[in-house]
Amino acid sequence: xxxxxxxxxxxxxxxxxxxxxxxxxxxxxxxxxxxxxxxxxxxxxxxxxxxxxxxxxxxxxxxxxxxxxxxxxxxxxxxxxxxxxx
Numbered sequence: 758x759x760x761x762x763x764x765x766x767x768x769x770x771x772x773x774x775x776x777x778x779x780x781x782x783x784x785x786x787x788x789x790x791x792x793x794x795x796x797x798x799x800x801x802x803x804x805x806x807x808x809x810x811x812x813x814x815x816x817x818x819x820x821x822x823x824x825x826x827x828x829x830x831x832x833x834x835x836x837x838x839x840x841x842x843x
Contacts, residue, residue: 761795761823763788765832772835780817784835787814791830795823809833811841 765773765788773781790797796810803809803820812819818841820834834841 759828761792761828761830763792763830763832766834769832769835776817776835780815784814784817784819787812787819788832791819791821795825795830813838817841 773784776784791812797812800810800812803811808823810821810823812821816838818836818838819832820841822831822833824831
């Protein structure tokens with residue numbers, strides 16, 4: 758398997774800082790796991806986007822793009838499931 762590099766957008770950084778500490782740790786661990794498996798079991802492709810996926814971490818979601826050509830994952834958003842798709 759190819760190991761992807763991870764880039765976190767400024768928006769996602771701010772959203773991570775706003776999460777409760779315990780949840781932020783869980784989300785960061787899930788983001789780190791994306792390096793070795795960009796499309797883990799349970800991830801969903803978002804409709805209307807070519808390479809945008811979401812991963813569930815409890816009540817929180819990670820929205821990210823996968824660029825297989827550059828071998829990069831860009832984390833776009835992180836947030837509670839009730840707010841993330843707005």
